[in-house]
Amino acid sequence: MSRPIEEVNGEEERNDENAVASRPGTAFSLVSLGDQPVAVQVAAGAVPGAITGYVFKRVSTTAAAAVGGGLILIQLAARAGYVSINWRRLERDTKHQWEQVKEQTARAAVGTEIGGRSLQSWTREVGQFAKDNVAVSGGFLSGFLLGLASG
Template identity: 40%
Template sequence: MNPSTEEDNQEEYEILDVTENAQQRMSAFIEYVGRVPQLISRVPHSDVAVAGLGGWAVGYLFKKVGRVAATSVGGGLCLMQLAYQSGYITINWNKLNRDMNRTQRIVNSTINENQTEIQTTIHKVKRFFKKNVPLSVGFAGGFLIGMAT
C-alpha cells in the first residue's frame, strides 16, 4: 500500500469534554429543585391552587365511579329481589342470621382491639388538617367543585 493513501484515509477527531457543561447544568437543576419546596411552603396561594386542582380531579372521578357503583349495586339489588320473588332464589334466614351475628361479634372484637390505633390515626389526620389549612381548604373546595361538574 502506498503510505500517502493511508494518511488520506485516516481522519483526525477532536475530543470534546462535555462533562463540565453537564455538571454545571446538573448543579443548576439541583439548586432549582432545592428551592421548590421553600417556594411552595411559603406561598399559601400555590398550596390552595394545587390542592384545589387535586381535589377537583378526585371529586370528578369520585362522582363518575360513584355513579357507576350506585347503578351497579342498585340494579343488582333490584335483580336479586326480582329473582327472589319469582322463586329462583331461596334464602335460609336462620343461617343468614347466625352468620351475621358471628360476623358482628368478630367486627366488634376487632374494633375494640384496634380502638387505640383508630384514635391515633384520627388524631394524626386532625393534626395534619390543622397544620395545613390551605391544603385542606383547597382540596375540600376542589372536591366539591369536581363533584358538581
C-alpha cells in the same frame, strides 16, 4: 435574609431545602408550600381535590349501580319464585357478621402500620398537616366537593 446561590447547568439556583423543585425529575413537596402565596396553596389543594372528588364520584356511582342492580335482580328472582330467601336468618347473620367486622376493624387499627408508622401516628401527622396548611387543606376539600358536584 439572602439564600446562597449555586450554579447548576449554567443557571443560577437558590439553595433552599423548602423551595419548590424546578428541575425535571425532582419531586414536588407539599412541605414547600408554606412559603408560597395563599392562592398557590389553595390551588395546590384544589386541583388534586377536584380530581379526587371526580374520580370518587365516578367509582362510587359505578359501584352503587352494580350493587343496586344486583339487589334488584335478587328481589326479582325472589318474587318470581326462582330464589327463596330466609329474611330472618339473613338479618341475624348479617348482624353477627357486622359485629365481627367492627371488632376486627378496631383491633386492626391499633396495630396497623403505614410506611413503618402506626395508623394513629399517621393520622395525627395528617391532622397536624391539615392544621398547619389550612389553605391547602381548604383548597383540597373545596376541590373535592366541586369534583363530586361536577361528575
